[in-house]
Amino acid sequence: MNNFCKNCGTKLEGNEQHCPECGTPLNGVPEETLKYYENEEKRAKTSKWFKNSALFLIGAIIFLFVLAWAMSMSYR
Known part of the structure; x- marks a missing residue:
């Protein structure tokens, strides 16, 4: 165990999980936590x-329907 906090330099008594002065984790960040945030x-x-692609696809379909409708109206 470190005798001093790596962040603020506070002297540590023994088996603290976090620095009593600044709250920095003394054993580092668990690997599971890092993986969770990366995921x-x-x-x-x-x-x-996915949302942007779906919106683009819906917009393209609507545009094609309007275009087809406009072309069918011009042939009447």
Whole structure:
């Protein structure tokens, strides 16, 4: 165990999980936590891409229907 906090330099008594002065985790961030946030970031990017693609596809379909309707009206 470190005798001092790496962030603020506060002297540590023993088996603290966090610095009593600044709250910095003393054992580092658990690997599961890092993986969770990395996966969340990837999911957010994928979700945004999917939403944008879906909106573009819906817009293109509506445009084609309007175009087809307008062309059918001009031939009457």
